[in-house]
Amino acid sequence: MDEIEVRAREELFININPIQPGGRLTPEAMKALITYGDGYSTCDWCKKPFRLDKIQRPPIDDFHAELARFLGMDQVRVVPGARRGFQAVVNSLVEQGDSVIVSSLAHYTEFLAVEAAGGLVKEVPLTKNHIVTAENTAQKIEEVKKETGALPKLIMIDHYDYMLGNEHDVYNIAKVARDHEIPFLYNGAYTIGVMPVNGKEIGADFLVGSGHKSFASPAPSGLLATTEKWADKVFRTTQMVGDVTERRFGIKEVELLGCTLMGANLIAMMASFPAVQERVKHWNEEIKKINYFAEEFLRIDGNKILSEMPRKHCLTKVDTTGSFNKIAQTHKRRGFFFSDELKAKRIVGEFVGATRAWKLNTYGLTWDQVKHLAQALQDIARKYGINVA
């Protein structure tokens, strides 16, 4: 297929794509891909009990132990994407017709995981500031109980949502969940791997993270962590017995379908892990950068930021309806003029053609790059006669 172009966006441009920067590979992960690219590359030294997370060479077992410690949880498994973590938990806990509480800004994969298990999503309403609070969660629990006669089987809340990158009150939501004896799944797709996350401190029963979203790893990759209390249920091993052969596969975990992330993706996660452990310590610096950017961005007349302010996450939704979109109205390239201008300044990753509400992410940019980005937007504004304060 000669139509597969060589991808060099991260090498040639400043990439402000909202979902990509946390999954940009480290050099170590890239090296791991090259050496462990072949299909079953992790299985060279697989021996009894024949399960991925028990393999000692390369040190996959050590990685699992260290990853659990890093997350403040008792056990962890790698999975092909956060969604497969949701699925494993939901399928373990939810039966036909059961309710699951999610955020009104829940990612669609949470909806699908519940639907696949035959459950029903029940959304917690947002405050006027677009935040999921413990109070609203408690109220939703009561409503579900009243409406269906049963408590929800699970509460699944995104710490920071995919839409606005707002922080939701997971610490107090975890308390509410505990008070009602409902297990709580912390969706850390936008946090685990970029900022410090400790499941015990949060009081979560489950943590789900994404390798390709926030752990400097290739897709699909992710993780599911839990406590001793829940491990036996969600990581339960197979009980099925062959009716003719009497075969048993006792060590294999049902919801994970046995081994999960064999191959390069896991080794890349392992290779990125030291850098990930280091980079979460510098989250504050990332927050300084996005807030610097926000301040500069708002100097452009008509610009708005739709996410909460000040920013606590680099994923940010902005609104340029009052600025760049006005230019797009009469420009022969319409909204594409804006992409053209950004590209000329070596910036990509905005939603091409969008000039109303759109998302960006400054995670991992250097200060020079963030300054260049802010300057570029102001320069484009000035070029088209938009006032910059």
Next chain:
Amino acid sequence: MDEIEVRAREELFININPIQPGGRLTPEAMKALITYGDGYSTCDWCKKPFRLDKIQRPPIDDFHAELARFLGMDQVRVVPGARRGFQAVVNSLVEQGDSVIVSSLAHYTEFLAVEAAGGLVKEVPLTKNHIVTAENTAQKIEEVKKETGALPKLIMIDHYDYMLGNEHDVYNIAKVARDHEIPFLYNGAYTIGVMPVNGKEIGADFLVGSGHKSFASPAPSGLLATTEKWADKVFRTTQMVGDVTERRFGIKEVELLGCTLMGANLIAMMASFPAVQERVKHWNEEIKKINYFAEEFLRIDGNKILSEMPRKHCLTKVDTTGSFNKIAQTHKRRGFFFSDELKAKRIVGEFVGATRAWKLNTYGLTWDQVKHLAQALQDIARKYGINVA
């Protein structure tokens, strides 16, 4: 993690590992990994309707269409491993307590997929030659019907099994399935990507393949193909509506959890696809090689081949209890003497330390390598006084 060793087994050795050779990357796939390694690398040009298999740049949509044609099926999706294909089908068709017919040599992931959906596996007994026949399948259907009062909801049979690499009568089993109006899933983990497979000719309702096992792709990767008849059911799109926000995610497919194999693994599959299309035409040559090897192997006194003969697949189970295991009895290195000897001859991939029944696979070796392998085993035999005819 400096303990992640550089993996160079495929570069430095002849690798006879039973499950690895079909997933060895092509050079094109390796290049794809390097350029598309970053997490969400496939999402640069994602636009409406926002689903992986619809992306045009890189040409993921074309790949899906060509892959379906290649397989003789109407629709195909990529999945993170064959097991996720089983899961999608089983979870769509099987409810609590339903029966699913599998082979007595079924892979454990089929067991788990059924267990996760609350179903029960019912194994078709093997003939004395270790083959799953249509006759035995038909009889099992009747038994299940008699025993449970209901027909099985699905028949899932491996064309070639993981244990012996024997061929099972999938063509006639598909007919039996059709006669009973039970959907038939063809497990092509050991066939799709190494030999010609046409779903329409087989009469399969579902084909499942493995990227890392047989499609020269990184793990986890795989495919699930089906006919128009079943696509609406197994690839059904979400119907869930947010009770507060009224959000819908209409294009996303429930059992696939939306997008599936974002990133490098998919691009690597695409990059390997031309080579895969070519290599399946040369399956006969691969069969000549394994049969040549088998003949030479059997010249060693006491050696047996446990798989069916002549070989129709390169994955082969052998028994050296009457030869190398006798040496192991008194050797100070026990069974490891055999691995030591193989390694000295630049051969790896046998199960280290095993000298009774073990598996090997000659897929993709050159004639020179196959001859070296046969010669090496004979040389080791002679060295320890075992007669070679």
